[in-house]
Amino acid sequence: MSAPHRIARVDALRGFALFGILAVNVWAFATGYYASGIADPAGHPVIQLIVSTLFETKFYLLFSFLFGYSFTLQLDSAARADVAFVPRIIRRQLGLAAIGVAHAVLLFHGDILTAYAVLGMVLLALRGLSSPRAVRVAIGLVLIAGTAWTLLGVLDLFTHSQVDAAAVSTRVADSVAGFRGTPETVVAEHLRQLPGTLVVVLLVQAPSALAMFLLGFAAGRERVLAEPERHRALWSWLLRAGLPVGLTGAAFYGYVATYHPGSPVETLAIGVGMLTAPLLTGGYVALLLRLCETRAVAVFAPAGRLALTNYVAQSAVLSVVFLGYGLGLIGRLPAPAVVCVTIALYAAQLAVSAWWVRRHRYGPLEWLLRAATLGRGPRRIRRALLP
Template sequence: MNSTLQPTALTEHVPQPVTRTERVQTIDLIRGFALLGILMMNIPGFGFPYTRFPLIYGTPGSTDFYTAMGIDTAFSGTMRALFSMLFGAGMLLFMAKKEDLASGHSVVDFYYRRLLWLVLFGVINAYVLLWPGDILYAYGLCGLLLYPFRKLRPAYLLIGMMLCMILPVLRNIQNTVETKQKRTTYWEAVKAEEQKKKLTDEQKKAKEEWENQLKWTKFDTKKDAEIVRKMQLGYGQVFAKLMPRNSNIESRGMYYGFWDMLGMMFLGMALLKLGFFTNKLPTSTYWLTLGLGYSIGLLLGNIQFYDQVAYILDPGAYVDTHFFSVFDLYDLRRGATAIGHASLLLLVYRSGVVPWLMKALANVGQMAFTNYLMQSIICTLIFYGYGFGYYGKLAFHQLYYVVAGVWVFQILFSAVWLRYFRFGPFEWLWRSLTYWKRQPMRLQSEPVPAAPQTALF
């Protein structure tokens, strides 16, 4: 059942996307798993006001609390990590095609054209489909930087990954130091007020910043109601409500997310070159990565969840007693858990125990681009006011009933669609734009395969 990865010269004289028989099935099934899983992380953003999270984390023993614990421990950040890894791996596979094509273009031309279109699709997802958590825009920008690293050996790519992980840790430690200083200055301001002394500008600022930070940990009924009211309005009003947030995420948010994404892309490139994603490693190796990944990732994930609970219940005590937080190990935690998930999938794939499930995931993964945008379309119509208006009406755990329903639909839709067509509809559009030529869509028009390949999505 091992998939191969031995690119050879293309037999066609014109550039074209890979055929279904050329795809690496293990990569598709991992991508399908990540695509379905990422909806677990995105669904609160679609249908749940962030103001209610203090109620979830601050109410131990509730159904919502245990739902959050399971999601945070095993899945938080890991699906995006898998997507990032596979994006890096996909870049190498795309670049493995013949460098200079008979059309007079280099594959590099198509690679960068492909990414620029991806950036545009991300803008559409954020500003037309109104999903604030879009990753296409950010991936397109990060992908533009990957090309110079394509020939690095796995060891150097892993070093690059570690550097990308260290930088956010240093930034987080700096933030922790600054928060502690603000906390100290805040207490100085409180004592000064008790003594009827005039506060310095620094004390006023520290007091205001700390009190604003405390507001995030308390449920605000009025603010919650106002958010729900605005999200229950028409398209124009929802657009106006989300515009500042979307703009912030796709500008300032890139500063914080850049190293996060780039590091995982480097890791994905290294894992592909090592044969991890293409199912080439010994079974014992996958058992080892499964054990290490879950041991590290799930342990840190559970600690991180209870750290979050401790902070919500008493922010001051948490800041006073923690200099180094497990949150600083965010990338290590999610990267380790993601590798554990991928290892488990590959072991199940090798065992042949549930081939129908592996096929279903591979179908979803082959249409990942379509399915990702479809999640934005479906969920905004379910929750936003210009659709069915369920925003803020479901409990946190009930959001995952919607997730299950979308999963079933996308699994069935992908299976049926791929019985008749080579690509998902958005994959077809993206490839046609990339090669600036309408691509054959129906299966009977599929050309003879050349070499085993896969695509970025």
């Protein structure tokens, strides 16, 4: 079954982004040392370097861009239905926030959905911006946030105190014990780590995510993904200039994050990464759009249509594998085995998604979010979803 007014390229990009998100998030489940400020004694530097360079801070930006793009599709949908857009999108954001809170508490404290729900309200307030102005504001946000972190990094070089590796290791051991325990201790550990996660989201992810919302919003207005052939100059520039610059910044960030975590230069690397990651993400989009000219769009698009369900399902499966909900393998699998889990899970999601969309128009969580958006009860929304 195919839903009307869908853009296959958008779904395919979203489906591929799911792999990038999974390739990063899996380490937050697999090891207590992820983002701890010190290296994992049992870690695999080469694998970590690849993940830090090519995936970290890149694919949530792609999701953010697609969120902004989809915002314009929601505007169009409300116009076609001849209904007020603001109440509709507010209900949608509240529904997304509810799913995000449950996800953060029960499955993964690194949840991004709640931040998207809040930032979506900011985008709602900014929807009157013209496309050029939205782009300028987005660039300004990236420059301000990235420059601020870079300057903090320079200051950190002169004032940074040595990380107490023993104290961090003790905290990691306590955290791993909680995650390996019972469902109750898993939830307690999520709640304990949520405040620190919120600080990272607010100071690092939120400015970049909002910038990508605005870029996606502008791109949606200009139908950049619906009519990519009209914007070949943009894709060419992203491949020739954006991709090399983005890869250079990503390589610097990846090297520091892998071999010098917690060092004075790490804050500087975060700033450089914030400044260059959007360019690498744009390069990824340009490359993926070329891939979408092949049959690959049919491989990734079904997963993208179920992106919300698949995102939460990734956390659910990883919770069973690594946390006290199931096998409790956190800190016990070598890095190559974690990579195998990642690939197997994503391959399974591609297969299940393809099977599901042949039989249903929406995934389970997409169905719930649409019900919240339309403000209809279960029976009415069920009739609305029938082909």
